[in-house]
Amino acid sequence: MPAPRKQPHSQSELAKLAGVSVKTIREWKKSEGLDLSDVKAVMLRAGKVERDNPTDGGESYTEARRRRAIADANRAEIIARRESKSVVERAAVEQAFVLIVSEFRARLLSMRGDLIHQLHGLPEAGIYRVLDDAFRDLLTDIAERNPVKKTKP
Secondary structure, three states: OOOOOOOOOOHHHHHHHHOOOHHHHHHHHHHHOOOOOOHHHHHHHHHOOOOOOOOOOOOOHHHHHHHHHHHHHHHHHHHHHHHOOOOOOHHHHHHHHHHHHHHHHHHHHHHHHHHHHHHOOOOHHHHHHHHHHHHHHHHHHHHHOOOOOOOOO
16 A cells, blocks of 8 residues: 655645635545645635635735734734833844854954864864864853843843
8 A cells, every 4th residue: 555645735834825724624625525735626626715805915804804903913012022122123133143243253263273283183083072172162152142142130
């Protein structure tokens, strides 16, 4: 007996592609025997679904109101987080990232000169150990001084 074919898309992906709910996809599979591994068949079936007065964008008034309510809730959550300082401004994150990468680059470049004398004459295992220690020290040091790390009030 051949192994069952794996579906190329999950039910939620198919629902999103077809513009229907996951519940509808499952109902089609159960009641109509729709093969969910056949995306074309799912899309053809989705084309037969009646929409409740679609607007210009192809979404119904109900869907548009739902999307707007979700967007409003997300916006309110972002504003509340910003006011409580649990969200960092994008510019601050970008500036911190530039500082971290610049420091990381400078420290890596300086390690080359420091490690040459330590690595000279070591066997391969010794070289890996010294490099591993040096990189772990560097990464730990940068992580501990991370300007983006959230501090507790």
